[in-house]
Amino acid sequence: xxxxxxxxxxxxxxxxxxxxxxxxxxxSRLGFKSHIFDPAPSPxxxxxxxxxxxxxxxxxxALIAFAKAVDVITYEFENIPAFALNIIKNYAPVRxxxxxxxxxxxxxxxxxxxxxxxxxxxxxADTPDFATLLAQLNxxxxxxxxxxxxxxxxxxxxxxxxxxxxxxxxxxxxxxAPTILEGFVDFSHEISVIAARGTDGSVACFDPGENxxxxxxxxxxxxxxxxxxxxxxxxxxxxxxxxxxLDFVGVMGVEMFVTPQGLIVNEIAPRVHxxxxxxxxxxxxxxxxxxxxxxxxxxxxxxxxxxxxxxxxLIGDDILRLPEIACEPNSAVHLYGKVEALPGRKMGHVNRxxx
Amino acid sequence: xxxxxxxxxxxxxxxxxxxxxxxxxxxSRLGFKSHIFDPAPSPxxxxxxxxxxxxxxxxxxALIAFAKAVDVITYEFENIPAFALNIIKNYAPVRxxxxxxxxxxxxxxxxxxxxxxxxxxxxxADTPDFATLLAQLNxxxxxxxxxxxxxxxxxxxxxxxxxxxxxxxxxxxxxxAPTILEGFVDFSHEISVIAARGTDGSVACFDPGENxxxxxxxxxxxxxxxxxxxxxxxxxxxxxxxxxxLDFVGVMGVEMFVTPQGLIVNEIAPRVHxxxxxxxxxxxxxxxxxxxxxxxxxxxxxxxxxxxxxxxxLIGDDILRLPEIACEPNSAVHLYGKVEALPGRKMGHVNRxxx
Numbered sequence: 001x002x003x004x005x006x007x008x009x010x011x012x013x014x015x016x017x018x019x020x021x022x023x024x025x026x027x028s029r030l031g032f033k034s035h036i037f038d039p040a041p042s043p044x045x046x047x048x049x050x051x052x053x054x055x056x057x058x059x060x061x062a063l064i065a066f067a068k069a070v071d072v073i074t075y076e077f078e079n080i081p082a083f084a085l086n087i088i089k090n091y092a093p094v095r096x097x098x099x100x101x102x103x104x105x106x107x108x109x110x111x112x113x114x115x116x117x118x119x120x121x122x123x124x125a126d127t128p129d130f131a132t133l134l135a136q137l138n139x140x141x142x143x144x145x146x147x148x149x150x151x152x153x154x155x156x157x158x159x160x161x162x163x164x165x166x167x168x169x170x171x172x173x174x175x176x177a178p179t180i181l182e183g184f185v186d187f188s189h190e191i192s193v194i195a196a197r198g199t200d201g202s203v204a205c206f207d208p209g210e211n212x213x214x215x216x217x218x219x220x221x222x223x224x225x226x227x228x229x230x231x232x233x234x235x236x237x238x239x240x241x242x243x244x245x246l247d248f249v250g251v252m253g254v255e256m257f258v259t260p261q262g263l264i265v266n267e268i269a270p271r272v273h274x275x276x277x278x279x280x281x282x283x284x285x286x287x288x289x290x291x292x293x294x295x296x297x298x299x300x301x302x303x304x305x306x307x308x309x310x311x312x313x314l315i316g317d318d319i320l321r322l323p324e325i326a327c328e329p330n331s332a333v334h335l336y337g338k339v340e341a342l343p344g345r346k347m348g349h350v351n352r353x354x355x
Numbered sequence: 356x357x358x359x360x361x362x363x364x365x366x367x368x369x370x371x372x373x374x375x376x377x378x379x380x381x382x383s384r385l386g387f388k389s390h391i392f393d394p395a396p397s398p399x400x401x402x403x404x405x406x407x408x409x410x411x412x413x414x415x416x417a418l419i420a421f422a423k424a425v426d427v428i429t430y431e432f433e434n435i436p437a438f439a440l441n442i443i444k445n446y447a448p449v450r451x452x453x454x455x456x457x458x459x460x461x462x463x464x465x466x467x468x469x470x471x472x473x474x475x476x477x478x479x480a481d482t483p484d485f486a487t488l489l490a491q492l493n494x495x496x497x498x499x500x501x502x503x504x505x506x507x508x509x510x511x512x513x514x515x516x517x518x519x520x521x522x523x524x525x526x527x528x529x530x531x532a533p534t535i536l537e538g539f540v541d542f543s544h545e546i547s548v549i550a551a552r553g554t555d556g557s558v559a560c561f562d563p564g565e566n567x568x569x570x571x572x573x574x575x576x577x578x579x580x581x582x583x584x585x586x587x588x589x590x591x592x593x594x595x596x597x598x599x600x601l602d603f604v605g606v607m608g609v610e611m612f613v614t615p616q617g618l619i620v621n622e623i624a625p626r627v628h629x630x631x632x633x634x635x636x637x638x639x640x641x642x643x644x645x646x647x648x649x650x651x652x653x654x655x656x657x658x659x660x661x662x663x664x665x666x667x668x669l670i671g672d673d674i675l676r677l678p679e680i681a682c683e684p685n686s687a688v689h690l691y692g693k694v695e696a697l698p699g700r701k702m703g704h705v706n707r708x709x710x
Binding site: 028029031331351 | 405604644656662681685690708
């Protein structure tokens with residue numbers, strides 16, 4: 001096990017959105033300072049950070065200055081450009097490491113990785129050209145989804161192919177980027193496991209939550225998820241297998257579909273995850289602190305669930321309901337300090353304790 | 356009821372110690388920014404604040420600039436100089452208000468105020484000169500305690516008078532400042548009620564906690580406190596009476612002694628209180644968020660207790676036990692980011708969930 005960072009050390013966080021904001025708060029709880037690196041001025045995390053650097057991920061000098069001033073580097077999103085990583089890793093350890101990013105940045109590499117662990121995924125195929133797409137549609141069948149291999153989130157960069165005739169439009173609309181074809185999975189519900197792994201190789205998983213999406217965006221996570229004891233064990237073992245295979249350090253979100261044939265891994269995110277926000281009010285140690293503990297070399301905390309929780313995202317105009325939400329008993333609201341409530345924008349979330 | 360502050364507004368906090376730090380975190384959770392004003396550079400709260408101003412409480416220009424930039428002002432300690440208050444209150448509302456500070460800054464005024472509400476206090480007397488001290492000792496009897504009327508905390512500015520012959524030394528040591536003589540109270544244990552009152556006059560109290568002090572410094576708070584149902588009701592009603600009488604807005608800590616003759620009010624603090632730190636892990640809304648909700652005009656949150664908790668302060672060298680504390684199950688540690696572990700210095704606290 002690596003020596004833990006000293007009390008009062010500084011954590012560098014790439015990305016200053018709501019995840020960076022809540023990571024920074026958790027870092028402060030353990031006595032650490034945070035430096036945020038974000039191309040946008042005044043990101044949400046800047047309100048609760050020791051320092052916030054506004055610079056492009058292509059600004060080598062800013063990256064070097066940032067990396068030199070911190071003791072460990074982490075991130076709140078997986079699309080960190082490789083060249084930025086190649087610079088900063090010379091000055092401070094990056095956790096989770098480059099391998100975790102390489103695997104999770106590209107849906108094809110991710111699916112191949114999961115398959116290599118003999119974990120079930122949706123049927124998928126690389127679609128480098130239109131002819132291959134048509135050939136793979138013959139195998140996978142409709143409906144299917146054409147997705148960009150990289151940079152997709154919250155339902156962006158995806159096209160449903162309901163009939164064979166949709167294929168051409170989907171391919172043309174996404175042809176600026178490499179794509180992957182994924183078959184539909186007939187699932188009853190989606191769950192996610194928020195799993196943590198320390199520098200000593202120990203693994204701790206939060207209880208699986210049940211997710212509901214709308215328009216490609218997470219709307220709610222409910223604890224506990226509807227799962228049999230076997231499924232619950234499977235979910236935890238699956239997550240642990242993924243983290244161990246990557247020699248992962250930090251928190252990872254693992255989304256899975258529940259099907260009569262067992263759990264199917266949908267996708268992994270090498271970071272704290274929206275579906276883990278319930279832990280702030282359902283556990284004594286939340287996902288944000290668990291991530292900080294992992295990356296600074298502390299022992300993982302006790303993440304056992306003490307309450308049943310429904311987490312609801314506040315998206316766009318949902319924030320107009322704040323006056324009512326603020327009055328709800330048994331509820332904690334967490335807001336991100338974003339000024340404009342654009343459609344689809346995550347403005348905050350509410351954790352409702354249901355028992 | 357005043358209109359609540361707008362989402363994204365800025366809260367000014369006088370004092371950047373651990374209480375300011377945890378207030379700032381709570382403010383961020385509700386989407387507010389914090390500006391800290393503290394004479395010391397890089398105080399604990401500066402790690403999690405939008406802005407930190409380093410200036411003296413005698414620096415008029417700095418006070419005005421601070422007050423102009425914020426939408427409401429609060430504080431983490433009660434000894435705000437009156438002239439500083441008189442300046443800043445012209446630019447933004449100060450909550451809790453000046454009356455709360457006037458009453459709680461001076462032990463004699465505080466005791467007179469409590470007596471005027473027909474609440475029980477320790478026997479006390481003003482001791483403007485040595486002759487009065489001796490005369491009052493005849494009435495109150497030994498043992499007694501001579502305390503400075505102002506600026507005492509954590510057992511500072513206090514002398515025990517065990518025998519009449521101690522009186523002269525006590526008086527001479529404290530004679531630079533006005534003093535008050537307090538009789539000893541024969542109590543079984545001390546409790547405190549953390550009470551909140553909103554701008555609409557609504558009052559919410561957290562469950563009373565049981566405090567253990569050592570060398571004048573709080574060591575632990577245990578929830579629930581040992582209290583009969585009647586005593587518990589008395590404690591809550593006493594706290595509510597105090598807050599209502601002051602037309603108080605914010606969180607107040609009310610310390611009480613439990614005696615066979617009933618509850619005796621020891622002292623009040625017009626701010627979040629060390630004995631309320633357990634709420635961070637025992638309630639869905641903690642004392643820090645409750646204070647922010649009150650001062651910005653939000654409805655008070657639901658502070659019902661979901662867990663039994665023992666809060667232990669980490670004082671001075673206690674921080675050396677951090678490696679063991681970090682491993683404890685069912686425990687959350689909260690550190691303040693202070694660099695030097697001086698004797699008697701509060702470095703952090705642990706909340707242990709005991710059921």
